Amino acid sequence: MESRCEHCIVRQFNSLRAMTKDELKKVSDAKIYKKVKKGEALFEEGQKLDGVYCVREGVSKLSKLSTNGKDQVVKLATKGAVMGQRSVIAGEHTNLSAIAVNDMEVCFVPKENILDALQKNPDFAVEVLRHMAHDLKEADDVIVNMSQKTVKQRVAEAFLYLRNNFGEDHEGYLLLTLSREDIANVVGTATESCIRIISEFKKKGYLSTSGKKIKISDEKGLVELVQGF
Amino acid sequence: MESRCEHCIVRQFNSLRAMTKDELKKVSDAKIYKKVKKGEALFEEGQKLDGVYCVREGVSKLSKLSTNGKDQVVKLATKGAVMGQRSVIAGEHTNLSAIAVNDMEVCFVPKENILDALQKNPDFAVEVLRHMAHDLKEADDVIVNMSQKTVKQRVAEAFLYLRNNFGEDHEGYLLLTLSREDIANVVGTATESCIRIISEFKKKGYLSTSGKKIKISDEKGLVELVQGF
DNA sequence: TTAAGAATATGATAATTATCAGTTTTTACC
DNA sequence: GGTAAAAACTGATAATTATCATATTCTTAA
Numbered sequence: 460m461e462s463r464c465e466h467c468i469v470r471q472f473n474s475l476r477a478m479t480k481d482e483l484k485k486v487s488d489a490k491i492y493k494k495v496k497k498g499e500a501l502f503e504e505g506q507k508l509d510g511v512y513c514v515r516e517g518v519s520k521l522s523k524l525s526t527n528g529k530d531q532v533v534k535l536a537t538k539g540a541v542m543g544q545r546s547v548i549a550g551e552h553t554n555l556s557a558i559a560v561n562d563m564e565v566c567f568v569p570k571e572n573i574l575d576a577l578q579k580n581p582d583f584a585v586e587v588l589r590h591m592a593h594d595l596k597e598a599d600d601v602i603v604n605m606s607q608k609t610v611k612q613r614v615a616e617a618f619l620y621l622r623n624n625f626g627e628d629h630e631g632y633l634l635l636t637l638s639r640e641d642i643a644n645v646v647g648t649a650t651e652s653c654i655r656i657i658s659e660f661k662k663k664g665y666l667s668t669s670g671k672k673i674k675i676s677d678e679k680g681l682v683e684l685v686q687g688f
Numbered sequence: 689m690e691s692r693c694e695h696c697i698v699r700q701f702n703s704l705r706a707m708t709k710d711e712l713k714k715v716s717d718a719k720i721y722k723k724v725k726k727g728e729a730l731f732e733e734g735q736k737l738d739g740v741y742c743v744r745e746g747v748s749k750l751s752k753l754s755t756n757g758k759d760q761v762v763k764l765a766t767k768g769a770v771m772g773q774r775s776v777i778a779g780e781h782t783n784l785s786a787i788a789v790n791d792m793e794v795c796f797v798p799k800e801n802i803l804d805a806l807q808k809n810p811d812f813a814v815e816v817l818r819h820m821a822h823d824l825k826e827a828d829d830v831i832v833n834m835s836q837k838t839v840k841q842r843v844a845e846a847f848l849y850l851r852n853n854f855g856e857d858h859e860g861y862l863l864l865t866l867s868r869e870d871i872a873n874v875v876g877t878a879t880e881s882c883i884r885i886i887s888e889f890k891k892k893g894y895l896s897t898s899g900k901k902i903k904i905s906d907e908k909g910l911v912e913l914v915q916g917f
Numbered sequence: 918t919t920a921a922g923a924a925t926a927t928g929a930t931a932a933t934t935a936t937c938a939g940t941t942t943t944t945a946c947c
Numbered sequence: 948g949g950t951a952a953a954a955a956c957t958g959a960t961a962a963t964t965a966t967c968a969t970a971t972t973c974t975t976a977a
Binding site: 548550554 | 754756758777778779783807824825829832835837877916
Binding site: 867883886 | 924925926927
């Protein structure tokens with residue numbers, strides 16, 4: 460299903476909302492709609508990107524391979540996120556791989572459209588800057604968490620993050636289901652350690668599960684753990 | 689000692705080089721030259737900044753207090769760096785504290801000058817974007833290192849970083865001397881652990897010291913350790 | 918110059934986390 | 948529906964890292 464960017468709701472969540480009608484028309488004419496299946500890569504670390512991807516549906520993990528052979532998930536991108544922006548602006552190869560966590564719909568926007576608008580539309584440039592500034596702050600927070608919190612605290616935080624950013628269904632189960640391995644790669648720990656901690660959380664009543672689905676059953680408990688009680 | 693931004697060499701290293709003569713003149717007229725003594729704060733986490741700081745001389749650590757009461761150094765800013773940019777652009781309180789690691793000279797530039805130029809000069813906006821994109825990439829790398837490398841590897845990396853970014857004197861001693869505690873806060877570990885690892889590196893011949901000064905005496909050894917041999 | 922305080926260093930020990938090996942459960946596909 | 952493969956789980960153990968206690972060295976200021 461294709462449609463015009465001008466009417467795309469997703470745009471409201473990202474920097475493209477600062478584009479003029481004319482710029483948006485050009486983007487809409489040039490964009491390429493794409494479906495990406497769960498597990499497929501949108502792009503891989505080290506690749507040169509010819510444009511950015513605007514996420515209409517689904518979730519992608521942005522990860523980087525460490526020298527020890529493990530993947531570290533740096534960020535999860537969902538509806539409204541623009542991926543590849545950093546690399547297109549810097550004119551560098553991407554530092555991250557983007558892999559679909561579930562089935563996705565994205566629009567590929569050629570970099571010329573973005574770079575042109577940056578040069579001609581200060582509002583757009585400032586809007587992109589604001590988003591990047593926000594990302595940078597979040598990255599700083601992640602650095603502090605990674606270095607100063609225990610694995611247990613980070614796992615707890617990950618679940619709170621998943622709930623706050625991707626929501627839960629009417630029964631309270633997290634809408635975004637990640638594999639234990641993916642969670643471990645977000646948290647930066649071994650898969651077994653992650654599993655063990657999840658088991659522990661279940662025993663303590665912080666989490667409960669039903670098949671693959673996970674529910675936060677004691678938010679307060681998790682929050683206190685994160686804060687160090 | 690004050691002087692005009694137009695003739696300031698430091699500017700060549702940061703986004704201010706993309707300013708027009710006129711913009712630069714305004715900045716130069718408005719800027720406030722400041723000396724900051726070792727250990728003093730330029731600004732503290734949570735503060736609202738009215739402008740940015742351009743570093744002319746000296747080094748500042750940008751750090752964030754963790755909930756466990758420890759400081760995590762997220763970045764070291766030296767000659768040419770612009771501090772506070774992220775927070776001024778996002779219009780948010782700073783997420784980091786800036787503390788002088790040695791005596792510094794900085795110029796404070798009111799935010800109006802920056803925000804005006806962003807709106808009126810696309811070249812400047814794009815240049816700032818490029819810098820921020822670069823910072824973001826570096827932050828991603830730090831996240832991966834923090835989560836996937838051992839403390840020992842991170843300490844080794846820290847010394848290579850200090851040499852590559854701040855240089856060494858004619859005898860090979862690192863020009864930037866950090867306390868063991870500061871190094872620990874960069875690496876994200878306990879001070880004692882950091883000291884122990886430095887002792888071990890000395891025994892293995894990777895490092896040697898003379899009073900407070902530290903010299904990398906076996907770069908290859910350090911590099912191999914970082915890569916996991 | 919010397920005494921106090923800070924920084925550096927080391928030892929002993931506990932806590933955390935990773936690794937390896939193996940089992941059970943779930944999923945996907947013929 | 949049955950089966951092979953993948954994912955989730957558990958136990959035992961080793962490795963890493965933090966913590967606490969204390970000693971030593973270096974700085975600084977009266």
